[in-house]
Amino acid sequence: MLKSRTKILFIMLTCFVSLKAQTVLTIDEAIKTAFENSPDIRRSILNLERSQESLNAQNAALKSKFQLDLAPFEYSKNRQFFDFTSSWYTSENKTSGGTFSIVQPIVWTDGTLSINNNFEYRDSYSDNNSDNSKSFSNNLYLRFDQPLFTYNRTKIALSELELDLENSSLSYAIQKLNIEKNVSESFYSLFRQRLSLQIANEEYESQKSNYALTQNKVDAGILSQDERYQAELNMLNSEMSLKNAEVTLQNQYDQFKQLVGIPIDEEIDIIADISYRHYDVDLTKAIQSGITKRMELRQREIDVENSQFNLIKTSATNEFYGNLRLAVGLIGTDSDLANIYDTPTNNQDFSMTFSIPLFDWGERSSRIKASEKTIESSKINFDDQKNSILVSIRSVYRNIQNMENQIKISEISQRNAQLSYDINLERYSNGDLTSIDLQGFQQQLSEAKMTKVQSLINYKLELLNMKIQSLYDFEKNSPVVSDIKYIKE
Secondary structure (H helix, E strand, O other), X not given: OHHHHHHHHHHXXXXXXXXXXXXXXXXXXXXXXXXHHOHHHHHHHHXXXXXXXXXXXXXXXXXXXXXXXXXXXXXXXXXXXXOOOOEEEEEEEEEEEEEEEEEEEEOOOOEEXXXXXXXXXXXXXXXXXXXXXXXXXXXXXXXXXXXXXXXXXXXXXXXXXXXXXXXXXXXHHHHHHHHHHHHHHHHHHHHHHHHHHHHHHHHHHHHHHHHHHHHHHHHOOOOOHHHHHHHHHHHHHHHHHHHHHHHHHHHHHHHHHXXXXXOOOOOEEEOOOOOOOOOOOOHHHHHHHHHHHOHHHHHHHHHHHHHHHHHHHHHOOOOOEEEEEEEEEEEEEEOOHHHOOOOOEEEEEEEEEEEOOOOOOOHHHHHHHHHHHHHHHHHHHHHHHHHHHHHHHHHHHHHHHHHHHHHHHHHHHHHHHHHHHHHHHHHHHOOOOOHHHHHHHHHHHHHHHHHHHHHHHHHHHHHHHHHHHHOEEOOOOEEOOOOOOOOOO
């Protein structure tokens, strides 16, 4: 008695440990796990972070830049010809100094404003002058550089990075929706296969019972020997179907774990609710939501904007442009550092230059035409994407209506198949039906069960598809709020 109780306790403990080690997932938990572990999601996040850091770098480059350039020591000795005296002379120079500068880019004009201070010590000697020349110098000046008659490269570079970040955010949100769709399809496929295994097991148990009944009747001389052979064949075929269903289920478990990002050796199970519930799907609301909120449309708009930026940059090929430079400052020199600014000199520098292309053999014109064709192509892609969204939403809407009709038909079909099987099972028990005929009714019942389950799953998936296509959740009767947001430092 004690041994029996110990054995029962051991079995209960083993079952408890097994259940505790197994992870049970609902569809929402599976999707959440996939968001955390999916390689596609991780790549999208990395791309989003890359775009954010690139924009951060560009914004940082627009702030004041402080720079110190040092030349601790420079030495040169040269032999040169002096035309004025028609003679050669040797010069020797030793210098040491540095330049401190503050550079501020100007976004609105694409110009640059800088404050510079150059300090230098010079020790020079020439053989036509026996004395060494030693002096300190300090040059403090304000400088402004402004491109003329060309596009603002700074603003376009900033706008392109902002669009790249927005596009990465859209791709991330779209990837999340794709993951939700893929996980849902795999989840329900796994659920369907698990139910298929259950039905295969029920069929196998039924065939075992039928075989036992047939064998008894054959032994009693009620049925012929070939009925027992047929009943045994039916039982063996159902057993083989059961084994195949077990292998398929285990393979689907592994594929599902790989998709979600769960370790392959971890034991999991799923819980699904596929009960039918009618939802009012408004086609007009779905189309309006899809056209105004679908992220793919915004991506096509970004393609058009980037193409326009490329046209601006292409138009600068062999362009007429100029540059304005203005600098004012003070320079002081003296052999005594303390007196360096006793007699300062005003430094002024002004220049305006132009680059005038004369003939480029039509290069600029052809490049502009090529860019214009790219813009037209991007606009066509936008219109085509819009039409594709309309077609997809209308198609999904029709599928949902059809799925609801199929669910009603499959419920009636399963009920009739069950009644038919029960009636013919009784006939088989009475010897009025052969094993082959009964197997046909058994398969009909199994197919009816699977058809009903598949119709319910298809309905669930089409509702999800409508949510993805229209960005409106008709199950919750609320719009889908996509988490498009930039990563903040």
